[in-house]
Amino acid sequence: MSPAVNAPLVLPVGLSATVTVPASSANLGPGFDTLGLALALFDDVTVEIVDPEVDGDLTISVTGEGADEVPTDDRHLVVVALRRTLAHLGVAAPGLRLTCVNRIPHSRGLGSSAAAAVAGIAAAAALAADADAPRGLTTDEMVQLASEFEGHPDNASASVLGGAVVSWTVPAVPVPDVAGYRDHAAASAAPSAPLHYGARRVDVHPDIRAYAFVPDVQSSTSVTRGMLPRLVPHADAAFNASRAALMVLALTVHPDLLLDATEDRLHQRYRAASMKESSALVERLRAAGVAAAISGAGPTVLALTPQVLPTRLADAAIEAGFTVRELPIADGVVRG
């Protein structure tokens, strides 16, 4: 019998790929859902193709962050992204063994879920390439798939591209006009309205240092997105447009402008009630002249500065219960 038309290419048992994916910080103050920064804190994921008769359909071993919390079955984010991408590439895996070494803390605003998606997508692309699959993935396609998975492109594109990123969305169908404004949230929630996602890397000025202040509490991105208003004053939108544009200059050629450039009126104030200690730390750092903002949906605080962080500020944050880490700016996902 001849093989079915368009039958997937089955990956051979024994094939494996390891990928290393960086953490990311989204928003950087004013760039809600657009700006992101890749940070040198990495998850390593190894995917092996196994014989299901011998090793089962799926085994997942997780060490490090989230090891006791993430599901070790078909719901695991890396597996979901991996399988979706293999299907997209017309490739099938008989059985899968995943080994995850997690260093990115979960639900802290450091892009762990986006990193998991990028790991699954990159591993699928690597396996397909090794099996000489007819299709591969371009970097733009990785940004698209990872952003679709995450729902917004800022973290995902930073983990793919590295450095700082400017990302954007293009609605595939006209965005519904609700009460006189374009309802992007409704558009992205509607299954019939897929978005095109784009992103480009900008190289960060070499003097800029990034510090993450990580508290011991978690915050769910979906919960804190629910705290955002549907409408904001035009003056606040205009304010953020100026600061987001300034931020691209500050990140690349004028690090002296970081304090002004990281101001925001669109999201942090609305989420502050759910992360009071982090919001207070942002205020203290900014009052001391350090450009600080909530990292992604929080509660981690990100500080960007052309100087070494003064010890007294680091010590005060540690005293307040934060772990303080300088994290170099990273390149995007790589195959290990």
Ligand SMILES: Nc1ncnc2c1ncn2[C@@H]1O[C@H](COP(=O)(O)OP(=O)(O)OP(=O)(O)O)[C@@H](O)[C@H]1O
């Ligand atoms: N490496 C991983 N493997 C499996 N699941 C993960 C992994 N990383 C994150 N997750 C899942 O994603 C959830 C965290 O997603 P969430 O978007 O709330 O936080 P985040 O991605 O860490 O932060 P942010 O998007 O604000 O930067 C975890 O509770 C876990 O279920």
Ligand SMILES: N[C@@H](CCO)C(=O)O
């Ligand atoms: N831009 C997103 C990032 C989440 O990591 C938000 O702030 O909700």
